[in-house]
Amino acid sequence: MFRIVSRAVMALAIAALTALPLGAQTNDEWTRPFAPFRIVGTIYWVGSYDLSSYLITTPAGNILINTGIGDTAQQIKKNVEQLGFTMSDTKILTATHGHFDHVAGLAELKSMTGARVLIADQDRSLLETGGKTDFAFGTSPSAQFPPVQVDGTFKEGDTISLGGTTLTVHRHAGHTRGATSFTTTVVESGKTYRVGIVNMGSINPGVRLVTRPSYPGIADDYAKTFLAQKDLRLDIFLASHASQFGLHEKHAPGDAYNPERFVDPKGYLEGVQKLETVYLAQLAKERGGK
Numbered sequence: 001m002f003r004i005v006s007r008a009v010m011a012l013a014i015a016a017l018t019a020l021p022l023g024a025q026t027n028d029e030w031t032r033p034f035a036p037f038r039i040v041g042t043i044y045w046v047g048s049y050d051l052s053s054y055l056i057t058t059p060a061g062n063i064l065i066n067t068g069i070g071d072t073a074q075q076i077k078k079n080v081e082q083l084g085f086t087m088s089d090t091k092i093l094t095a096t097h098g099h100f101d102h103v104a105g106l107a108e109l110k111s112m113t114g115a116r117v118l119i120a121d122q123d124r125s126l127l128e129t130g131g132k133t134d135f136a137f138g139t140s141p142s143a144q145f146p147p148v149q150v151d152g153t154f155k156e157g158d159t160i161s162l163g164g165t166t167l168t169v170h171r172h173a174g175h176t177r178g179a180t181s182f183t184t185t186v187v188e189s190g191k192t193y194r195v196g197i198v199n200m201g202s203i204n205p206g207v208r209l210v211t212r213p214s215y216p217g218i219a220d221d222y223a224k225t226f227l228a229q230k231d232l233r234l235d236i237f238l239a240s241h242a243s244q245f246g247l248h249e250k251h252a253p254g255d256a257y258n259p260e261r262f263v264d265p266k267g268y269l270e271g272v273q274k275l276e277t278v279y280l281a282q283l284a285k286e287r288g289g290k
């Protein structure tokens, strides 16, 4: 059994998932296979070269966060099995936001595993319409994906628990209305790591913050997200794209298990600040009427 505990209600329920795309753009790094590996504790990389998919194993079944595109479901299956795990043990499918490069494989994976699909309440319609309700890419056929029925939703402060592992949900909206980061604590070899799978606050091309805003409140959502992210105090920094947290500078296929290589509080803060600088520049530009 897994449960999501609402901060306010303590409700037993089901729910969850989120992710980030660059519109209709794709590239080879999004689909190129990559050898799966153990990141820290029971958290594993099962994604492609650039698109993150995280497997979190527990005695009660597994959680899978994010897919890629194309044949992602089959790539993920191969990776999970290569690590010695079983796809049918997947109990929860979720994502960091509802853009195609992070959720296009959910429908196939749900069919393959029977797992429950959980997502932020604000991104539910993205999954159920295959991206047609997206404020930025809703009319772009190349950004659409197979719709998937959502079994439950989560919101800021909720927790997702399965087999002794608990993920805390952080609404980091802006990139999408329901963009989400997940944090958890992992104890490994006597060390305690605060781990974050963070949806970074990038702004897709064409998105407007104040001039006819792409959605009402988007500028405030980004501002809140950057504030909250700077306060997360992570040890291990993971994200929706490998490139966002420097995976390939920290790990190469065949490297021995070493969670210390992913301890990067400085890189995390720099990454957040860099995107905040981009946001502030766009804000100033739009306010200046340019």
Ligand SMILES: [Zn+2]
Residues within 6 Å of the ligand: 019, 020, 021, 022, 097, 099, 175
């Ligand atoms: Zn996106």
